[in-house]
Amino acid sequence: MSDARRCRSASGGMSAGEPQQGSGWPPGQVKWVCEEQVQQVLTWDRLLPAITRALESFSRGPDHPQGAVQPLRSRINVPQRQEIMLTMPGMVRGHSLAVKVLTHYPSNSARGITTRSSTILLLHVDTGLPAAVLQGSTITEMRTAAASAVATLRVLKGKDIPKKGHDKLVVAVLGAGAQARSHARVMAHVLNVDKVMVWARRTEAAEALCQVLRSESIPAAAATSVQQAVAAADIINCCTGTSTPLLKACWVKPWAHINSIGAPFPYKQELEKDLVRSAIIYTDSYEAAVKESGDIIAAGAEVYAEIGEVLLGSKPVIADKITIFKALGLAVEDAVSAQLVYDALSAEDKE
The missing domain is CATH 3.30.1780.10 (ornithine cyclodeaminase, domain 1)
Structure with missing residues (x-):
């Protein structure tokens, strides 16, 4: 059957x-x-x-x-x-x-x-x-990762960072749950990935995810710290359930792109305030970002654009800074x- x-x-x-x-x-x-x-x-x-x-x-x-x-x-x-x-x-x-x-x-x-x-x-x-x-x-798992992939491709195009068919990129994934798995898969699907670095609070969880990814021919390795995971990363995917910041500005490349899907409530954060303040912030929804994102609320940061505006051509990509796509998830x-x-x-x- x-x-x-x-x-x-x-x-x-x-x-x-x-x-x-x-x-x-x-x-x-x-x-x-x-x-x-x-x-x-x-x-x-x-x-x-x-x-x-x-x-x-x-x-x-x-x-x-x-x-x-x-x-x-x-x-x-x-x-x-x-x-x-x-x-x-x-x-x-x-x-x-x-x-x-x-x-x-x-x-x-x-x-x-x-x-x-x-x-x-x-x-x-x-x-x-x-x-x-x-x-x-x-x-839910796949549409969230797909939104991150759409945002990543459009921002990388504006930054002139190589995409599929050009130089390989390093991807970091913070977390080892369903969203981490889905983000690793979609990034490997749309980008020419050199390796995927996976960090999780439990090393065995990161290793288990890496085994799954390698079985799908995705080059993956477990990192023992957040800093190690993101040090060489061109794209960072924050897929954690943390309530307190994990990712610091001093660990991130100055041209890197970050997809942040964790901390979807005002009382949660996964990104250090200095990182959020220093970056160009894209989101899926202005209203949701300023009312629901603890990262944006705590940092008092300004949202530059909805990624939909960039896709429609009404807002350009700003290329000379770290970029963050803060996703709260859309019912549409x-x-x-x-x-x-x-x-x-x-x-x-x-x-």
Whole structure:
């Protein structure tokens, strides 16, 4: 039985959303899409153009015919148990409409089940009717890394730093979790990488990630310190769960580019204040950056541009400084990704 068939067999009460053979998924019926199905169709080559579209649409604004509508994420806390639920709705006009629900329940570890959950409800953008419910972990992991890759390529082009087909680049990855793995993979996909240096608080975790990457023909080595990991790095990917700064300005090359996806709350930081103040800062959302990014808030730093503005050509890349892409994550990235998966699976069912 294929992965897709196993997902369908396990969908239980979602059976009304099953497509008729050869006819796609009927309007008004809701499809359950599991992680295996997402992984079956979501590739970097498909995803990168979709994320580029999402970033551009967001920066065009809600009133543009090709723009996007997205409020800040809302959050529910249960302080006594440290439980969190986030909701992230977003729409790219004429293309995709979705809401993602994220939960973090640390107490689940005692039950032997995952502490984090991500679920996306995709709706038909023209009718508002539900189209599919998708497990969202793979989408979240890959769309976040894809946004970093899109930003990296555009900033490197403005800096005239070599890209694929030219001199090789050194990539650093701080962290050893899902986002670290995904960032290493996408950087190796879009860049000509000499090596990937991986640092994590637990050396064995860094070594384990390196083994996975090397099995995929990605040259990777574990570093014993943050300084060692970033010393020669042209691109640094900060993918940690830290609440206190890990990366110092004095360790970073003066022309390096940093993708910072950790510390997405006002009370968290992963970058030293002097580093943030001395860099040119790009972000996915001005509003989210100044209200949610602890790195930017603590440093009192100014955001130069949304990366969507740079992609659209309304803001140039400033080439003579360290650059930081501070990503808070956009719901419209989830929306275009979920729509991509839905369309790809629909096309397969019609064959």
